[in-house]
Amino acid sequence: MSFDRSAIPAPTRLELEIDDDVAHAAFRQQGLRTVVANMDDPFTRRAAQSEVAVLGYGRNADFTDWDTMCITYAENRLHLMNHIGFDKYMSAELTKFVSMSVEVVEIPRKGLGLRATRDIPRGQTFVVERPLLTCMGTMDPYIGLNFDKLIQKGMSPEHREAYYKLHNCKSKASGMIESLSIMRSNALAAEWAFDKSEPQRAVFEITSRANHSCVPNATYDWSFPHFTGGLRSLVPIKKGEEVTLSYTGKMFEPASERRAELLEQYAFECTCPSCTLSQDRQKKSDARRVALGKRYALHREDKFFDQMRIELGYDDSYIVETLNMCDAEGLVEQRADMMVAYAQFEAMRANLTGDLTRAEELAKRAIKEIKKIGFRSLWEAMDEIVEKKKTADGGPKKPNLLEMMKHMNLEQLEQLQSGPSSSTSNPRSVLQLRKNMSQKQRQKAVEKTKLILQHMLMVEVGAKVVRRDF
């Protein structure tokens, strides 16, 4: 589709109005609107909606402060203020809960990091907190230039102090605006139900302190209903152990690639167990991650939906091999992800086969994986598959024979003994049915399955929370 550039208004001057006389509380209470009319690139983002709002989300008990400073598009302002948790004061309880689980301490050779202050079982959410700051995923350069000013005006003194104490991976000599650089060093992804045009970025006082590992023992979650982010354990974490999560999207690439990315983006050398192996073992680990990556990538590529896979599905030996590779690399979250993808694939394939038996089996196995790491949202998706199978079994296709026999006459009972009925829940009948489908009908069914699968997995991948590059 061509785009008529001449129709775009000429770039206008930035008008970021920050009135120095407006007190901090008033500034945030009003959800101050600033105008950023920079329309020189209609492709980068929502040029037509160039007004920006800065407001506080959540009020604490004395109404003098808000938990989170939000920099967002002006049209999101009311959505935020109408959010169900907006008036809830959560900080005190949450802070207490979090302080029972972790502490911010000096980690040898890494600077500050998080350390568990109690034994944390696997699959437990052990850090929950409101962000200090959220801002839009695509930063308008003018907002960037005025970032310090916005923080100064929009954040409470306590939060501001906590914010400026966070790690800054760029040196002051780099000339980068400090507050912006802190945001880039510490931001995690957040998602707002009312604005899915791009992910939000969220900076946390505690969660953002977790250092990186290519074999992380925790993962980051964002909860829109609670307007909180936090950490969930992927394996049991012992008291005194460092809490880590993954910053990189290159978990399936060789150590050299991961290390190069982390050095460039976050300015540190990764010394995690997976990056400091002996030469021989590193080679094997790299090969395993790359091979696993190819399987993982199938989720996002047409190959996952190719004719052969839709016809045959993924067999157990293939699936077990995948899971074993994840185990060897300590990739706990990815192990569950893969199992879920196989179950979802099989559930969709049932559109073609008419048989949910395999889907149910894989869904039950996926539920086990999910339970281990407390990944509730995926758990529900898997439960749905199991329920679907139950409904299919409970329907008229597979009646309770004993119950029916009570009401049968002699002739019907004789018929029952003489052979299987033509019920479509019988797998043999399904095969028969498929044989009877014309080439065209089959092709149509395959196409439909492909489309549904692609859509589902895109939603899945889109919902994934990873640290983003910016």
Ligand SMILES: [Zn+2]
């Ligand atoms: Zn590493």
